Amino acid sequence: MGNCFGRKCCSVTVIGPSGSGKTSLVQRLQSVGTDYRSLPPVPTIGFNIESIELKRYIITVWDYGGGYMYKMRSIWDEHFVNIRALVLVVDSSDGALARIAQARQMLWDVLDNITTINNYNTNTRVIKVLVVANKCDLNRCLTMAQLYNELAIDDLLAKRVIQLKFVQASVVNDHGLNDILQWLKKLV
Template identity: 30%
Template structure:
């Protein structure tokens, strides 16, 4: 009988969150999404448009929107901002040549009014590669300088 009430409580306590995952092209956004969804690395192709998946963790349903990062697609990111509660900005730690470009895109997004209440996670991907920038270097290169 106690299990019934626990299940009933969990049913009514389900939380939902809308997560937007963006970053420059080839940062690994789609690979991350499907690793979280399926538990394994899958072969991906560049995202033209978006992928959307629901991830479940305990009593939380996360609707994750993975939006393509090619320069021609980036102006469309703003159409995904509404009702976003969490923002995952994926940085390719191995792409030191474009870290400044990534920082510019992140800063541009953070100025958007629709994202003012969203929680931000900067995910430094590809840390396993030998030439990858370390977390401290990435923080240094993407931090606002005002």
């Protein structure tokens, strides 16, 4: 949290498997209130650093490419120092169960790294985690209860000090975007 030219600011890291809609979500959040036209998705190579500018807020977003997350593990220690917020984007459509397991492992690995490098323990700061169940507009998407179970959230909460929120979303039809923006605003 800080002050950026008279506005409150913070940074957040966005992770998730390839094809979950991370970059599309960030682009859509940047253009809330405009006539947004989605471009065809292009896989993120490495990571993108973007800003979401709202009236009184600037949120810097580190958007990690799903296929490159582990290839860049050597920079995790530098990037995850003092991190307090993480967004996990998952594809909640029916056929994405294999990717949910990948998302679970990614979330656990990143939280382990954050906890280790920041010397967090049960008596220190809480890491805020937003799980975005994207693509909820598609037929037969996972329920929030199914996603909660597939991500092994009970086990996660038993071992880490995190504040967790789930949001169903669809970048295509703007479902859930206001909930995500409200969560981001509460970070600053």
